[in-house]
Amino acid sequence: xxxxxxxxAGPVDPSGWTCxxxxxxxxxxxxxxxxxxxxxxxxxxxxxxxxxxxxPVLAALGDSAVLDPGGARxxxxxxxxxxRPLFFPGGSIGDLAVNGTVNDLAMSGARAAWLSCAAILxxxxxxxxxxxxxxxxxxxxxxxxxxxxxxxxxxVEAGHGDGVYLNTAGIGLIPPGVDIRPQRARPGDxxxxxxxxxxxxxxxxxxxxxxxxxxxxxxxxxxxxTLVDAMLAVTPDLHVLRxxxxxxxxxxxxxxxxxxxxxxxxxxxxxxxxxxxxNACAVLGLDPFYVANEGKLVAFVPREHTDAVLAAMRAxxxxxxxxxxxxxxxxxxxxxxxxxxxxxxxxxxxxxxxQLPRIC
Amino acid sequence: xxxxxxxxAGPVDPSGWTCxxxxxxxxxxxxxxxxxxxxxxxxxxxxxxxxxxxxPVLAALGDSAVLDPGGARxxxxxxxxxxRPLFFPGGSIGDLAVNGTVNDLAMSGARAAWLSCAAILxxxxxxxxxxxxxxxxxxxxxxxxxxxxxxxxxxVEAGHGDGVYLNTAGIGLIPPGVDIRPQRARPGDxxxxxxxxxxxxxxxxxxxxxxxxxxxxxxxxxxxxTLVDAMLAVTPDLHVLRxxxxxxxxxxxxxxxxxxxxxxxxxxxxxxxxxxxxNACAVLGLDPFYVANEGKLVAFVPREHTDAVLAAMRAxxxxxxxxxxxxxxxxxxxxxxxxxxxxxxxxxxxxxxxQLPRIC
Numbered sequence: 175x176x177x178x179x180x181x182x183a184g185p186v187d188p189s190g191w192t193c194x195x196x197x198x199x200x201x202x203x204x205x206x207x208x209x210x211x212x213x214x215x216x217x218x219x220x221x222x223x224x225x226x227x228x229x230p231v232l233a234a235l236g237d238s239a240v241l242d243p244g245g246a247r248x249x250x251x252x253x254x255x256x257x258r259p260l261f262f263p264g265g266s267i268g269d270l271a272v273n274g275t276v277n278d279l280a281m282s283g284a285r286a287a288w289l290s291c292a293a294i295l296x297x298x299x300x301x302x303x304x305x306x307x308x309x310x311x312x313x314x315x316x317x318x319x320x321x322x323x324x325x326x327x328x329x330v331e332a333g334h335g336d337g338v339y340l341n342t343a344g345i346g347l348i349p350p351g352v353d354i355r356p357q358r359a360r361p362g363d364x365x366x367x368x369x370x371x372x373x374x375x376x377x378x379x380x381x382x383x384x385x386x387x388x389x390x391x392x393x394x395x396x397x398x399x400t401l402v403d404a405m406l407a408v409t410p411d412l413h414v415l416r417x418x419x420x421x422x423x424x425x426x427x428x429x430x431x432x433x434x435x436x437x438x439x440x441x442x443x444x445x446x447x448x449x450x451x452x453n454a455c456a457v458l459g460l461d462p463f464y465v466a467n468e469g470k471l472v473a474f475v476p477r478e479h480t481d482a483v484l485a486a487m488r489a490x491x492x493x494x495x496x497x498x499x500x501x502x503x504x505x506x507x508x509x510x511x512x513x514x515x516x517x518x519x520x521x522x523x524x525x526x527x528x529q530l531p532r533i534c
Numbered sequence: 535x536x537x538x539x540x541x542x543a544g545p546v547d548p549s550g551w552t553c554x555x556x557x558x559x560x561x562x563x564x565x566x567x568x569x570x571x572x573x574x575x576x577x578x579x580x581x582x583x584x585x586x587x588x589x590p591v592l593a594a595l596g597d598s599a600v601l602d603p604g605g606a607r608x609x610x611x612x613x614x615x616x617x618r619p620l621f622f623p624g625g626s627i628g629d630l631a632v633n634g635t636v637n638d639l640a641m642s643g644a645r646a647a648w649l650s651c652a653a654i655l656x657x658x659x660x661x662x663x664x665x666x667x668x669x670x671x672x673x674x675x676x677x678x679x680x681x682x683x684x685x686x687x688x689x690v691e692a693g694h695g696d697g698v699y700l701n702t703a704g705i706g707l708i709p710p711g712v713d714i715r716p717q718r719a720r721p722g723d724x725x726x727x728x729x730x731x732x733x734x735x736x737x738x739x740x741x742x743x744x745x746x747x748x749x750x751x752x753x754x755x756x757x758x759x760t761l762v763d764a765m766l767a768v769t770p771d772l773h774v775l776r777x778x779x780x781x782x783x784x785x786x787x788x789x790x791x792x793x794x795x796x797x798x799x800x801x802x803x804x805x806x807x808x809x810x811x812x813n814a815c816a817v818l819g820l821d822p823f824y825v826a827n828e829g830k831l832v833a834f835v836p837r838e839h840t841d842a843v844l845a846a847m848r849a850x851x852x853x854x855x856x857x858x859x860x861x862x863x864x865x866x867x868x869x870x871x872x873x874x875x876x877x878x879x880x881x882x883x884x885x886x887x888x889q890l891p892r893i894c
Contacts, residue, residue, distance in 0.1 A: 185831075196549075204887065204888075205887065205888040205891045206886060206887020206888040207887070208780075208888060208891070208892075209780060209781065209783050209885065209887045209889065209891070210779065210780025210781035210785050210885070211780075211785055211884055211885035211887055211888070211889075212824075212884050212885065212886045212887070213886055213887045213888075214780075214781075215884075229825045230685055238613050239610045239611070240607060240608070240609050240610075240642055240644075240708060240715075241607065241608050241609070241610055243603055243608060245788065247600060247601065248601050248603060248608075249600050249601070250599045250600075250648060250650060250684055250703075250705060251599070251650070251651045251684055252650035252651075252684055252685065252686050252701070252703055253652065253686045254652045254653075254654050254686055254701060255688075256654060256688045256690050279861065282600055288610060290610060290611070290612035290703050291612075292613065292614045292701050292703075293614075294614050294616060294654070294699060323610060324610055324611055324613055324614050324844055325612065326613045328615075328616045328892075329888070329891070330696065330699075330892065331891070331892075333541060333693060334694075334695065335694060335695065336690065336694040339654060339690075339699075341612070341614060341652050341701040341703075343610075343612055343652075343701075343703030345608075345610060346707065348600065355600075356556070373600030387603045406739040419570065420568075420570025420571075420574075421568060421569065421570035421571050421574075425560055425571055427571050446672045459815035466570075483762055486615050493713050524572050524575075525569065525570070525572065526566060526571050526573055527564065527565065527566020527567070527569045527572070527573045528564075528565040528568060528569030528570045528571070528573075528689075529565040529569065531565045531568070531569070531689070531691070532568075532688075532690065532691075
């Protein structure tokens with residue numbers, strides 16, 4: 175039960191990470207790394223603090239981070255991340271853990287400021303792998319302009335986890351005058367998407383199943399804070415923002431239609447589905463509308479601001495392929511209906527369960 | 535991969551929880567409960583929302599909760615909970631998840647206001663068990679005066695989890711003039727503990743190992759917010775507060791000594807160790823100083839306020855057995871030294887690893 179057996183050294187880490195002296199005898203995680211003692215402290219000091227930049231708030235290593243939001247309204251969000259594999263084309267569980275929570279905050283119009291990071295490690299996982307994940311988180315956090323300020327590590331026995339599970343919670347500041355939430359969708363709103371859909375889910379599935387589609391499909395994993403800033407610079411009166419992750423575009427539009435009691439009509443041909451995603455979905459039996467994205471957003475925008483918001487999105491690297499894909503209507507409340515390229519219509523159902531498990 | 539096999543009904547739930555209609559065909563968790571579709575929504579609506587009280591912020595079910603802290607300084611903390619068994623004498627993983635984060639915030643002098651709750655469920659766990667855990671969290675949150683305002687659910691395949699893992703993050707408001715952190719320990723400070731130590735760890739071990747000690751030992755799991763309020767009412771100038779969880783009293787005092795560059799001297803006989811804990815520790819080969827607590831705190835208090843703070847603690851139900859156990863000294867910085875009942879001294883080392891794995 176205690177760490178009586180000294181684990182053997184794992185394979186050389188492909189990232190070239192050098193195990194610091196105190197961890198040298200523990201190339202793999204042992205139960206004691208979650209025990210709150212010297213081993214826990216070594217893991218935090220050698221792996222997490224260097225990766226997260228060792229700022230004054232985190233370095234204080236208090237039970238909680240003390241923050242001063244200066245009287246602003248704040249947004250607060252959490253997500254756990256159980257994706258496998260941990261590293262995939264275009265990203266990693268560490269990127270997802272940062273960008274996922276940054277994006278959830280951005281969907282309230284909030285600029286992410288502070289993150290927590292909690293890891294559940296499986297006994298026996300290489301410490302070098304944990305270090306690579308931490309490094310990926312730190313890099314993603316710096317890129318997104320957010321600080322990791324508090325954290326926690328637990329270790330579970332081999333066979334009760336899967337290498338690394340992460341949780342992040344985040345606090346973001348909401349600019350004055352901004353009120354973005356699903357309930358604000360109104361008939362007449364234009365529905366926009368910030369770019370090509372389906373990339374994250376297909377990237378995960380292709381690497382997980384060892385499939386080749388002629389071209390490597392990379393996850394779109396990205397932090398959307400600056401894109402939302404650019405949109406808010408046009409008008410603070412965006413009605414709804416949503417990042418179509420699990421359940422894809424279909425689930426996001428359903429949640430909005432249901433929350434606001436409105437209908438959504440899509441122009442199927444207007445939804446940007448890149449050919450490699452379309453091909454992969456055909457092979458895998460998936461519908462791109464249901465496939466997860468990790469660097470895209472859907473926006474419900476008042477008609478009078480649509481052109482300007484779309485222009486601002488297209489001027490941003492993460493919105494270059496932004497498009498108007500439909501509109502919000504008073505008809506069929508709670509339903510999403512797509513007009514097909516052939517002039518017909520089809521109902522876009524809410525997915526029942528899991529099309530692609532452990533995608534994030 | 536998808537939920538093609540309908541799981542069979544589990545045993546009748548001992549709590550008498552009745553499975554609501556939409557969950558009736560799913561007495562056990564399937565991968566689809568983590569998929570972001572209709573099954574996920576059913577789980578949230580039937581299990582988590584009723585348990586957490588369905589307040590306006592949570593019920594909005596946005597990607598993040600929008601909060602208005604009114605210009606106060608805030609504390610932010612996170613912890614994951616992997617305790618087994620999920621229910622134990624005196625509490626459950628749900629109680630721990632609420633009280634653990636409430637207490638981490640209280641150790642900054644912050645009154646917990648908002649919690650997030652993220653669950654990692656193992657495929658196949660009974661939905662009734664998830665409901666019992668959620669109910670325990672909801673009850674603990676109401677008791678602690680904190681609101682669960684945002685959440686997340688993920689599902690991992692059987693064999694990659696252990697029923698239910700929880701994560702909470704919390705935001706608390708820090709009253710003006712309060713600055714409580716390990717770095718503020720000063721030679722001359724009195725060291726107090728709020729009550730008897732070792733109860734949580736021994737309760738978990740006894741039920742896990744099926745041991746009997748003549749008397750059932752119950753976890754001390756409790757939320758310490760109101761106790762801290764009572765102490766702050768005496769003086770805002772408390773120097774350090776710490777809840778001695780993993781690693782016990784020894785690890786907490788070590789962290790403080792190390793952070794502040796001071797020494798700590800304990801009167802071993804002054805530390806309240808209840809006889810059943812002392813007996814159990816003797817049997818199990820444990821040292822009570824290293825055993826986890828979940829409803830106790832250690833305080834470093836300026837000498838001139840000690841009597842009044844101690845009286846305030848003793849007047850509170852969670853501090854009835856509070857005691858002065860030692861003092862902060864300029865000698866042996868970073869070290870904790872105990873004076874034994876026989877007049878000798880011993881060094882209280884920082885634990886290396888895990889004495890009791892998965893205690894919280």
